[in-house]
Amino acid sequence: MTRPRSLILQTMARLLLPLQLLFSVFMLLRGHDLPGGGFIAGLVASAGFVLFLFAFGIPATRGLLGVDPRSVAGTGLLLAVASVLPGPLSGQPAFTAQWWEPVIPLVGAVKIGSPIIFDVGVYLTVIGALLTIVVSLAEAEE
Amino acid sequence: MLVAVLAGFILAALVPWLQPYLGERAGRLYALLPAALTLYFATFLPGVAAGEASQLALPWVPGLGLELAFHLDGLSLLFALLICGIGALVVLYAGDYLQGDPRQGRFFVQILAFMASMLGLVLSDNLIALFIFWELTSITSYMLIGFDHEDSTARRAALQGLVVTVGGGLALLAGLVLLGTVAGTYTISEIVTQGEAIRGHAYYLPLLLLVLLGAFTKSAQVPFHFWLPNAMAAPTPVSAYLHSATMVKAGVYLLARLHPALGGTDPWIVICSLVGGATMVTGAYLAVRSTGIKWVLAYSTVMALGTLTMLVGVGTEAAMVAFVAFLLGHSLYKGALFLIAGGLEHETGTKDILAMGGLRRAMPVTALLAAVSALSLAGLPPLFGFIGKELMLEAVLAAPFAGALLTLLAVVTAVLVVAAAGVVALRPFYGRPRETPKAPHEAPNAMLAGPAVLGLLSLLFGLVPGVPGDAFISAAAGALSSEPVHAHLALWHGLTLPLGLSALAVAGGALLYSRWDRARAAMRRLDTPLYERGPEAGYDWLMAALEGLARRVTPVLQHGYLRHYIATTVLTLVALVGFTLLTRYQGSLATGIDVRFYELVIAVLLVVATVFACRTQSRLGAVVSVGVVGYAVALFYLLFSAPDLSITQILVETLTVILLVLVLFKLPGFVSFSSPQQRAWDALVAGLLGLLVTTLLLVAIEHQLAAPISEYHLRESVPLGHGRNVVNVIIVDYRALDTLGEIFVVALSAIGVYSMIQYTRSTGGDRP
Numbered sequence: 001m002t003r004p005r006s007l008i009l010q011t012m013a014r015l016l017l018p019l020q021l022l023f024s025v026f027m028l029l030r031g032h033d034l035p036g037g038g039f040i041a042g043l044v045a046s047a048g049f050v051l052f053l054f055a056f057g058i059p060a061t062r063g064l065l066g067v068d069p070r071s072v073a074g075t076g077l078l079l080a081v082a083s084v085l086p087g088p089l090s091g092q093p094a095f096t097a098q099w100w101e102p103v104i105p106l107v108g109a110v111k112i113g114s115p116i117i118f119d120v121g122v123y124l125t126v127i128g129a130l131l132t133i134v135v136s137l138a139e140a141e142e
Numbered sequence: 143m144l145v146a147v148l149a150g151f152i153l154a155a156l157v158p159w160l161q162p163y164l165g166e167r168a169g170r171l172y173a174l175l176p177a178a179l180t181l182y183f184a185t186f187l188p189g190v191a192a193g194e195a196s197q198l199a200l201p202w203v204p205g206l207g208l209e210l211a212f213h214l215d216g217l218s219l220l221f222a223l224l225i226c227g228i229g230a231l232v233v234l235y236a237g238d239y240l241q242g243d244p245r246q247g248r249f250f251v252q253i254l255a256f257m258a259s260m261l262g263l264v265l266s267d268n269l270i271a272l273f274i275f276w277e278l279t280s281i282t283s284y285m286l287i288g289f290d291h292e293d294s295t296a297r298r299a300a301l302q303g304l305v306v307t308v309g310g311g312l313a314l315l316a317g318l319v320l321l322g323t324v325a326g327t328y329t330i331s332e333i334v335t336q337g338e339a340i341r342g343h344a345y346y347l348p349l350l351l352l353v354l355l356g357a358f359t360k361s362a363q364v365p366f367h368f369w370l371p372n373a374m375a376a377p378t379p380v381s382a383y384l385h386s387a388t389m390v391k392a393g394v395y396l397l398a399r400l401h402p403a404l405g406g407t408d409p410w411i412v413i414c415s416l417v418g419g420a421t422m423v424t425g426a427y428l429a430v431r432s433t434g435i436k437w438v439l440a441y442s443t444v445m446a447l448g449t450l451t452m453l454v455g456v457g458t459e460a461a462m463v464a465f466v467a468f469l470l471g472h473s474l475y476k477g478a479l480f481l482i483a484g485g486l487e488h489e490t491g492t493k494d495i496l497a498m499g500g501l502r503r504a505m506p507v508t509a510l511l512a513a514v515s516a517l518s519l520a521g522l523p524p525l526f527g528f529i530g531k532e533l534m535l536e537a538v539l540a541a542p543f544a545g546a547l548l549t550l551l552a553v554v555t556a557v558l559v560v561a562a563a564g565v566v567a568l569r570p571f572y573g574r575p576r577e578t579p580k581a582p583h584e585a586p587n588a589m590l591a592g593p594a595v596l597g598l599l600s601l602l603f604g605l606v607p608g609v610p611g612d613a614f615i616s617a618a619a620g621a622l623s624s625e626p627v628h629a630h631l632a633l634w635h636g637l638t639l640p641l642g643l644s645a646l647a648v649a650g651g652a653l654l655y656s657r658w659d660r661a662r663a664a665m666r667r668l669d670t671p672l673y674e675r676g677p678e679a680g681y682d683w684l685m686a687a688l689e690g691l692a693r694r695v696t697p698v699l700q701h702g703y704l705r706h707y708i709a710t711t712v713l714t715l716v717a718l719v720g721f722t723l724l725t726r727y728q729g730s731l732a733t734g735i736d737v738r739f740y741e742l743v744i745a746v747l748l749v750v751a752t753v754f755a756c757r758t759q760s761r762l763g764a765v766v767s768v769g770v771v772g773y774a775v776a777l778f779y780l781l782f783s784a785p786d787l788s789i790t791q792i793l794v795e796t797l798t799v800i801l802l803v804l805v806l807f808k809l810p811g812f813v814s815f816s817s818p819q820q821r822a823w824d825a826l827v828a829g830l831l832g833l834l835v836t837t838l839l840l841v842a843i844e845h846q847l848a849a850p851i852s853e854y855h856l857r858e859s860v861p862l863g864h865g866r867n868v869v870n871v872i873i874v875d876y877r878a879l880d881t882l883g884e885i886f887v888v889a890l891s892a893i894g895v896y897s898m899i900q901y902t903r904s905t906g907g908d909r910p
Contacts, residue, residue, distance in 0.1 A: 032865035035785040037873060043793035050800055070896065073889045080882055095878045099864050111864060115874040118881075122874070125885040129892035130797065136899040137805060 005055060013055035020048030028123050032111070038119035042126025049127070050134050058138055069135060073128025080121030083114045143198050143212045146179055147265060150258025154251045161247035169237015170588070172250055176230035176257060183214075183222045190219050191613035193626075197267065197331070206270070213267035213331050216617030217398060220466065221264035221391070224473045228387045229257045231592035235481055236379040238588040239488060249289065253383065256282035260388050264395060269318045269328045272396075276314070276360070279389050280307045286384060287376040299372040302681065306359050306369045314356020314396075320349035325403070334402040337624060341407055350404055353396070354413060361393025361447045364421040365677035371428075371440040378484025381436060382592075386443045386476040391469065394450040398465065402624045405457050411543045414455025419544075419551040421448025426558035430654070431665045434493045435483045435566060439476065442519065442562050445555060446472040449534060452548060454622070456541045462619040463629040464533035470610065471530035471600065475518035478596035479566060482512045485589050486570060491579030495565060500575030504582040507590055509571040514597040516567030518604070520560045520651065521644060526603035528644075529631055531556065535640035553643050560651020565658060607631035705824065712831045720834055723841060732843035741781065748774040759812055765802045769795055786869040 024045035031037030053061040065072075087096035099113040153175050164171055186196065199211040214222070233253065240246045259278035266272035281304075288300030322328040324343045325336050333340070340346060357363075362370035373385045384390070397405075397414065404410060425444030432438045446468070453465040485508055487493050490501070502509040518527030535556075538548045584590075603610050612630050619627040635641065654661055699710075751770035758764050772795035779788035816824070855868050855876065863871035873881050 031867060031870045032863075032874070033867050035789060035867065035869075037786065037867070037870040039873070040786065040789050040793060043790065043797065047793060047796060047800075050797065054800075070893070073892060077885060077889055080885060084878075084882070095875075097863065097875050113864060115863075115865075115871075115878070118874045118878055119870070122881065122885050125889055129888045132892040133895045134801065136896045137801065140899045140903060 005057070009051075010055045013052045017048045017052050020051075021045055024048070024123075028119060029116075031119060032115065038122030039126055042123045042130070045123070045127050046130040046134075049131055053134065053138060058135060061135070065131070069128045069131035071128070073125050073132060076121045076124030076126070076128055078121070079124060080118050083117035083121060086114045143196065143214065143265065144200065144210065146182055147212070147258060147262045149175060149179065150254045150261065154254035154258065157247055157251045157254065161250070166241065167237075168246060168250065169234055169240075172254065173230045173234040173237070175254070176226045176233060179261075180223060180226040180230060183219060183226060186214055186219055187611075187614060190214070190216050190617050191611055193617060193620075195331075199267070202271070208270045208328070209268050210271055211267035211329060212265040214265060215621045216614065216619070217395070217466075217621035218264050220470065220614075220618045221388075221395060222261060224470070225257060225260050225264065225388050228383060228473065228477045228592075228596070229253075231477070231481070231595060232379045232383040235382075235484070235589050235592045236377070238586045239377065239379055239484055245289070249286075249377070252282050252285050252289075253380065256286065256384060256389070260392070263392055267330050269322050269330060269333070272330070273311070273315055273318055276356075276392060276396075277308065277311055279384075279392060280304060280311060280360075283307070283373070283384050283389055286380045287373045289377055289380065290375065293375070296375040299369075299375040303369045303373050305685070306366055306681070310356045310359025310366070313352045313359075317349045317352030317354075317356060320345050320352065321400075321403075324349065330399065334400070334624070337403045337406075340403050346404075346407070347409060350407075350409060353400065353404065354417075357393035357396045358417060358451075359393070360396075361390050361451065362421075362444050363393070363417050363448060363451055364424050365680075367421060367424060367444045368676065368678035368681065370444055371432075371437050374434075374436040374440050378436065378480060378487060381440070382477050382480030382484065385440065386480055387473045390443065390447055391450070391473075394447060394454065394469070397451065397454045398622045401454055401457065401622045405454070405622075411455050411457060414457075415452050415541070415543055415548060416455075418448045418450070418452025418455055419548050421445070422452060422555045423551050423558075424448070426555040426562065427665075429562040430558050430565065430658070431662060431669075433496050433662070435486060435495050435498075435570070436480070436493055438495070438562055438566055439479055439483055442559060443472075443476055445559060446476065449552075449555070453534060453537060456537055456543070456548070458537060458540060458542065459619075459623065459625075459627055460533065460540060461537035462622040462627055463615060463631075464530065464537040465622065466615050466618045466629075467526075467533050467631060468530035470603070471518060471525075471527040474596045474600045474603070475515040475525070475527055478511065478515040478593040478600070479519065481589065481592040481596075482508055482515070483566075485585035485593075488589070489580060489582045489585055495569050497576060497578060498570035499573045500571070501582055502571040503575070505571070505584050507584055508593075509567075511590065511593040511597050512567040512571065514601060515593065516563040518597075518600040519566070520563035520648070521556060522648065524601070524604045524633055526600045526607075528604060529607060529633060532635060532640045532644065533631075535643050536635075536638070539639060549643075553647055556644065556647030557650035557654060560648055561654035561658065561661075564651070564655035568655070569658075604633060607633060709824070709827050712827050716830045716834050719838065723834075723837060727841050727845065731837070731840040735843075741778075744774050744777050744781075761806055761809065761812055765799060765806065769799045772798070784869075786867070 024041040027036035027044055028038060028041035029036075031041065049061060049065070052064065062068075084094045086098040087094050090098065097113055097115050099111065101111055153172065157172070161168055189196070195213060195215040197211070197213050199209050202208045202210045233250070236249060236253065237246075240249055243249075256279060259275050259282055262275035263272060263279060266275055284300050284304040287303050288296050290296040291300075321333065321340070324340050324345050325333045327333060359366045370385055370390060374381050376385065422445050425441045425446070425448055427441075429438050429441035429445060432441060450465055450469060450472075453461045453468065483493075486498065486501070486505075489505065490498060492498065514525070518525035521527045521531030535549070535552055538552050539545060541548050608631075610631070612628075615631060616627050616629040619629055748771055751767045751774065755764050755767040755771065758767065772791060776788045776791035776795065779785075779791060852868075855872060859868045859871045860866060863875045865871040865875075
């Protein structure tokens with residue numbers, strides 16, 4: 001990707017990436033009640049990074065990520081596996097969802113549960129896997 | 143008890159972190175664990191001798207009736223003590239044997255994991271758990287035989303051991319499942335009380351044959367004995383531990399354990415006695431025929447395993463007592479002899495007995511220890527091996543089936559074994575000193591400790607048979623029988639027939655040893671039928687045939703053309719599903735489906751885009767039109783109120799187009815490779831799939847096989863899943879295990895792409 005970069009694309013990507021990431025988190029968190037969820041959110045976030053990659057190239061994208069995308073995928077898998085554990089730890093079969101609904105002042109009732117952790121795992125795995133593929137392909141092109 | 147079993151695995155997992163800190167002292171410290179376990183199990187001795195059994199059961203996979211159940215009776219305790227006791231000595235020994243070897247850490251991981259697996263095996267009270275530990279021992283054994291993985295002989299031997307034992311393991315699994323079904327329980331301590339019912343069942347014979355096959359391959363019975371001597375490619379501590387004292391006894395352990403349930407019938411007695419007897423003689427013969435010190439010992443182990451199988455087959459009370467005594471005796475002397483062999487190899491640099499001689503001056507302690515254990519091997523008083531052998535002869539003389547034949551085999555074996563003991567313990571140490579590759583001197587203390595302790599025990603148990611204890615031996619032997627057993631061990635039984643036979647054997651063996659060189663020359667003439675046309679040749683032929691088959695099948699199936707792979711997949715699907723459709727659901731297609739105008743518009747768009755994608759001569763055009771197909775499908779999802787699917791589809795389409803654009807510039811210019819005929823064929827395949835899916839959908843609308851599960855999902859989504867988006871609740875809660883599998887696939891495919899590209903880059907090659 002040594003072609004001269006487009007200023008328009010760069011400006012757009014810089015503006016869009018935070019919005020896309022914010023939107024992906026929004027999609028992730030609302031997923032349990034409204035359309036969304038880890039898969040979709042992961043795809044949205046990946047699309048943001050891919051746009052950034054097109055605009056700024058690989059080294060800049062790697063720098064932005066800070067970690068190797070493979071580690072992101074690995075972390076996601078670890079989280080997903082870890083979310084299985086609360087069930088057995090409290091004497092129930094694995095994968096039994098555990099829910100807490102604490103009431104936080106000013107925010108109101110919040111639903112927190114092991115499926116959310118699982119969904120975050122899915123989210124990270126999708127981002128990590130997709131970026132691994134895209135970055136590898138982009139690097140191969142160079 | 144759970145901690146005792148798991149401790150080995152835990153320590154094995156910690157070794158990679160501990161090793162750099164411990165360095166040279168590692169072996170000594172690791173040996174503390176098996177030593178502590180030995181003491182722990184020793185505390186059970188009084189209870190077990192009094193006839194108590196300890197049990198512990200933890201649910202593991204309750205849905206499958208699988209539990210981590212442990213049962214400690216006489217037989218299990220005997221094995222547990224041998225595993226931990228000899229384990230401690232072997233680990234201690236290995237620290238010096240592998241001194242300075244960078245692979246020491248790996249070795250300790252494997253041997254500790256093996257020890258834990260073996261402990262699990264002998265303590266398991268659940269057939270399936272037992273099988274899992276059984277396979278774990280096969281796998282650890284594979285890694286340990288192949289420890290020198292840069293040596294092709296070691297790799298071949300490791301693979302051979304694995305193929306033979308795991309192949310038998312498959313038969314065993316089938317046998318155990320049958321046994322569990324017949325008995326209605328997988329708990330061993332319940333199964334052994336139902337002997338009558340199991341032996342009378344119609345499945346008895348097939349399940350017996352399967353279990354025996356598993357046990358015989360593991361315990362190297364004829365005709366599967368060939369893998370054991372080859373396993374001597376492993377480092378000597380491994381041979382001492384796995385391939386003589388413990389793992390190979392797993393097969394006989396299983397026979398002994400299941401004897402009350404399966405034993406005593408005609409097929410059992412005939413098969414076990416004859417196979418055991420044949421193995422015994424073959425092992426003893428090949429031991430005398432060999433000149434490598436480890437091979438002599440390996441074949442004499444085959445002999446011992448055959449003897450034990452034969453005794454289980456004979457099945458009388460006397461035979462059970464003999465089984466336990468012989469087993470104990472063998473583990474003590476054979477472990478010691480292997481460790482001595484390792485010491486000789488370590489100090490002289492050769493494994494060939496013919497290259498050794500007069501070593502007693504350089505290695506006096508080793509010579510003495512070798513003599514003690516070899517006397518026990520030869521079955522001479524006052525060593526414990528003598529008691530075991532006398533009991534064996536006594537049991538065989540009184541055998542209900544083929545007693546005369548078995549006695550003859552036993553005496554011939556005894557003669558050969560006496561000679562083999564001489565070969566191991568006299569030949570290297572006496573006579574004219576020879577030049578060896580290394581100047582020999584005494585082995586370090588840690589390497590002498592093992593043989594010394596084991597040799598002393600052989601001597602002590604022989605002189606004072608009350609030390610292992612009649613009560614304990616009875617408890618161990620009693621586990622083989624449904625009735626209580628009363629054993630009494632003594633060095634002096636009076637002037638009996640077995641004593642006479644022993645004397646005869648010693649005289650014959652001494653004579654054979656004095657003419658060993660000439661006898662070997664004579665034996666060599668028999669090598670052709672025994673080795674070149676023996677069972678190992680059969681194994682080689684089978685493996686070669688397997689490879690040949692693979693070589694012929696692979697090019698047909700794995701041709702490397704994506705087009706053909708897809709065609710194969712599609713045609714298989716069409717054939718299988720189409721067959722079912724045609725035979726079961728004829729003439730009931732849904733008709734009269736309402737189609738709205740806008741649906742029709744999208745459908746036309748879909749078709750046009752598809753046709754364009756097929757016809758276009760431009761790659762970019764193809765990519766774009768495939769994208770149009772994707773978005774059109776996403777529109778359909780949206781129209782049929784599946785927003786989640788629709789969003790996912792749109793995002794995936796977008797990313798796919800991006801990925802395609804990324805690789806697009808790498809591809810060479812557009813060339814039409816396929817002939818019109820090929821295209822017509824491709825069109826036919828694609829058309830068939832389209833036809834199938836359309837028909838399937840039309841049929842599916844008409845037929846309602848069961849009440850749809852969607853209603854349940856909708857109803858329970860909020861109360862059970864705490865979410866109003868059913869799709870997401872299904873993904874992360876109801877079917878979370880599926881999703882977990884899927885994200886693993888996603889991550890794996892990413893790793894696949896990554897490594898493929900890295901590989902192409904690193905080799906600069908054209909094709910990965």
